[in-house]
Amino acid sequence: MKIVSYNVNGIRAAMNKGFVDWLKSINPDIIGLQEVKANLDQIDASIFHDLGYEIYWYPAFKKGYSGVAVLTKVSPKSVKLGMDHPKYDEEGRLLQVDFEDFSFLTAYFPSGTTGDIRQTFKYEFLDDMYGYTQDLKRNNPNFILSGDYNICHKAIDIHNPKSNKNTSGFLPEERAWMDKFTESGFVDSFREFNNEPHNYTWWSYRANSRAKNLGWRIDYHMVTEPLAHRLKDSKILSDVKHSDHCPILIDIE
Numbered sequence: 001m002k003i004v005s006y007n008v009n010g011i012r013a014a015m016n017k018g019f020v021d022w023l024k025s026i027n028p029d030i031i032g033l034q035e036v037k038a039n040l041d042q043i044d045a046s047i048f049h050d051l052g053y054e055i056y057w058y059p060a061f062k063k064g065y066s067g068v069a070v071l072t073k074v075s076p077k078s079v080k081l082g083m084d085h086p087k088y089d090e091e092g093r094l095l096q097v098d099f100e101d102f103s104f105l106t107a108y109f110p111s112g113t114t115g116d117i118r119q120t121f122k123y124e125f126l127d128d129m130y131g132y133t134q135d136l137k138r139n140n141p142n143f144i145l146s147g148d149y150n151i152c153h154k155a156i157d158i159h160n161p162k163s164n165k166n167t168s169g170f171l172p173e174e175r176a177w178m179d180k181f182t183e184s185g186f187v188d189s190f191r192e193f194n195n196e197p198h199n200y201t202w203w204s205y206r207a208n209s210r211a212k213n214l215g216w217r218i219d220y221h222m223v224t225e226p227l228a229h230r231l232k233d234s235k236i237l238s239d240v241k242h243s244d245h246c247p248i249l250i251d252i253e
Contacts, residue, residue, distance in 0.1 A: 001029045001030070001074075001251070001252050001253075002026075002027070002028045002029050002030075002249065002250075002251055003028060003029065003030045003031070003032075003104065003144065003146070003221070003249070003250050003251075003252065004026070004028040004030070004031040004032070004237075004247050004248065004249050005031070005032045005033075005034070005106065005146035005147055005219060005220075005221060005247065005248050006031060006032070006033055006034070006243070006245065006246075006247035006248070007033075007034040007035050007108070007147070007148040007202075007219060007243060007245035008033050008034070008035060008036065008242060008243050008245075009035050009037070009243040009244055009245060010035065010036070010037040010038070010064075010243075011033065011036040011037065011038050011043060011069075012037070012038055012042065012043060013242075013243075014242040014243055015043065015047075017241070017242040018242065019242045020047055020048075020051075022240060022242065023048075023051065023071075024051055026237075026249075028249070029072065029073050029074055030070065030071070030072045030073070030074065030097075030104055031070070031071045031072075031247075032068065032069070032070050032095075032104065032105075032106025032146050032147060033068060033069040033070070033071070033106065034067075034068050034106060034107070034108035034147050034148045035066060035067065035108060035148070036057070036059065036067040036068065036069050036092075037064050037065060037066070037067060038059065038064070038067065039057075039059045039063075040055065040057040040059070040069075048071055052073050053071035053072060053073055054071070054072050054073075054075060054076075055069065055070075055071055056069060056070045056071075056072070056076075056079050056081075056095060056097060057069045058081045058082065058092045058094075058095045059092050060090065060091045060092035061090045061091070061092075062090075062091070065091070066091045066092050066093065066108060067092035067108075068092055068093065068094065068095045068106045068107070068108050068147070069095065069106070070095055070097050070104065070106055072097060072104075074099060076097040076098055076099055077098050077099065077100065078097075078098045079095070079096065079097050079098070080095070080096040080098075081094075081095055082094055082095075083128070083129070083132050084132075085128055085132075087121075088125055088128070091110075092108070093107060093108050093109070093110070093125075094106070094107050094108075098140075101142060102142040102143055102144065102227060102252075103136075103140055103142065103143035103144070104143065104144050104146065105143060105144065105145045105146065105147075106146055106147050107129075107145055107146070107147035107148075107149070108147055108148050109122070109125060109126070109129070109147070109148060109149045109150045109151070110122040110125050110150065111150045111168065111169070112150075112168035112169070112171075113167075113168045113169070119168055122150070122168070122174075123173065126174070126177045130177070130180065130181060130184075133145060133181075133184075133186075134184060137184075137185060137224055141224055141226045142224060142226055142227050143223075143224055143227070144221055144222070144223045144224075144227065144250075144252075145186070145220075145222045145223075146220065146221045146222070146248075147219065147220070148202075148218060148219050148245065149178075149218055149219070149220055150168075150169055150218050151169055151170070151174045151175065151177070151178055151218060152164075152169060152170045152175070152216050152217055152218055153175060153178040153179075153182075153188070153217075154175070156195075156197050157199075157200075157216065157217035157218075158170055158200075158215075158216050158217070159198075159200065159213070159214040159215055159216070160214070169216065169218060170216075181222070182222070185224055185225045186222040186223065186224060186225070187222065187223050187224070187225060187227075187228040187231075188220060188222060189220070189221040189222070189223055189228075189231055189234040189250050190217075190220070190221070190234045190235075190236065190248070192228070192231055192234060193231075193233060193234045193235075194234070198213060199217060199236050199238075200213065200215025200216055200217050200236070200238070201215070201216070201217050201218060201219035201236055201238075201245055201246055201248060202215055202216045202217075202218050202219065202244060202245045202246075203215040203216075203244060204244070205244055210241075210244075217236075218245075219245060219246075219248050220248070221234060221248060221250045223250075223252075227252070230252045230253040231250060231251070231252055232250075232251040232252060232253060233249075233250065233251040234248070234249070234250045234251075235248070235249045235250075236248050237249060
């Protein structure tokens with residue numbers, strides 16, 4: 001089964017840049033999207049239905065902001081929108097689809113780059129997300145939490161760790177949360193297959209960063225340990241350019 005996660009930074013903009021043709025060519029069984037920035041009635045959803053996908057959409061209350069979605073060719077047995085926290089759910093940050101033997105969650109973690117208020121909000125989200133995933137894992141040990149975490153975990157995951165040590169997304173507190181999260185029973189699927197530097201999933205639009213590969217790895221497929229043995233591959237599709245992020249892919253048995 002081929003599963004993709006992709007922060008599209010606006011689904012309408014991505015569709016105008018060839019997203020649909022790319023999706024057709026790569027043909028994942030499931031794709032989780034972040035930052036769709038649109039309600040479902042603002043796009044031509046029939047395009048995705050024609051490709052064989054069921055669509056599950058969870059936009060933010062605020063127009064043109066945040067929001068997540070899942071397109072799946074495998075019918076889920078249940079779907080859950082949100083994480084039972086209104087202050088996060090109104091921003092459309094989590095969507096869960098349950099299948100027979102595993103669950104897939106697409107998540108868009110908050111960014112703290114706009115100042116202290118949002119950084120505090122991010123820390124609150126991290127604390128609540130940790131508790132939420134621990135509760136979920138107790139009842140459902142086989143799941144994948146994919147998406148834009150807005151955190152580089154380790155120095156290898158960012159192009160200039162020294163100059164960014166005080167930057168939101170690479171702060172010690174954020175990295176410590178990633179340590180705690182992975183130590184609690186989650187596997188960073190990409191690092192199961194690739195321990196090389198210079199593998200990134202997001203690049204600033206400034207200073208020709210993408211062409212120079214001055215990036216950050218902030219998008220992850222995190223799988224629970226009982227699922228890790230089913231991983232067959234994990235890739236960063238850095239040549240795909242509909243967004244300031246690129247898609248990430250896993251194959252599981």
